[in-house]
Amino acid sequence: MSVTTTTHLNFRGEARAALDHYLSVFGGRITSVTYQDVGNVRDENEADWVVWGEVVGDNGFHVMAYDVPSSLPWDQGSNPFFVSVRGDDTDEISALWQKLAEGSTVVQPLEPSPWAPLYGMLTDRFGVTWVLDVAAPYNG
The missing domain is CATH 3.30.720 (Signal recognition particle alu RNA binding heterodimer, srp9/1)
Known part of the structure; x- marks a missing residue:
């Protein structure tokens, strides 16, 4: 299971x-x-x-x-969650970023970071905050 x-x-x-x-x-x-x-x-x-x-x-x-129907309460909220998209190919993540970034507000540009070859965060036109990154091995 x-x-x-x-x-x-x-x-x-x-x-x-x-x-x-x-x-x-x-x-x-x-x-x-x-x-x-x-x-x-x-x-x-x-x-x-x-x-x-x-x-x-x-x-x-x-x-x-x-x-959510208008008969029920709903509030888009402020950062109630992030959607994480993680891959192991920088070209694939970069291509997804380019498409998702259209009409979005970039919070953190997609670029190398201390913990990942690529990392970026944006909020799309629907108010959803996305984190895209390329996975790196954890060396704890």
């Missing part, structure tokens, strides 16, 4: 746009189920919002997303 961790992102009406964006960055397949699809429409303006969605990439990338 194995357990995996998948980042689950909560939005208010932007889940589909976020999933489409992440699909354009990481590739893979998108699955999206709306409130209308499951017969749980409480507000007609939210019928096409995502009740459950995900992007799954052949490269191991996986993220889930959900639109």
Whole structure:
């Protein structure tokens, strides 16, 4: 038996746009189920919002997303989590960074750091903070 961790992102009406964006960055397949699809429409303006969605990439990338209905409290928050994307190839991480950085606010540019060959942090246009780095052996 194995357990995996998948980042689950909560939005208010932007889940589909976020999933489409992440699909354009990481590739893979998108699955999206709306409130209308499951017969749980409480507000007609939210019928096409995502009740459950995900992007799954052949490269191991996986993220889930959900639109919190207006009947429930939701606050985008301030740094409630980071999504970490770690690889072992500087070209691959650099290419992902370039795509993800479009429309984002760079917190820390992608560059060599004392602990990794490449490390960077940005907050995308959906308010999600991403950390991208190239893994380095730990020499504790």
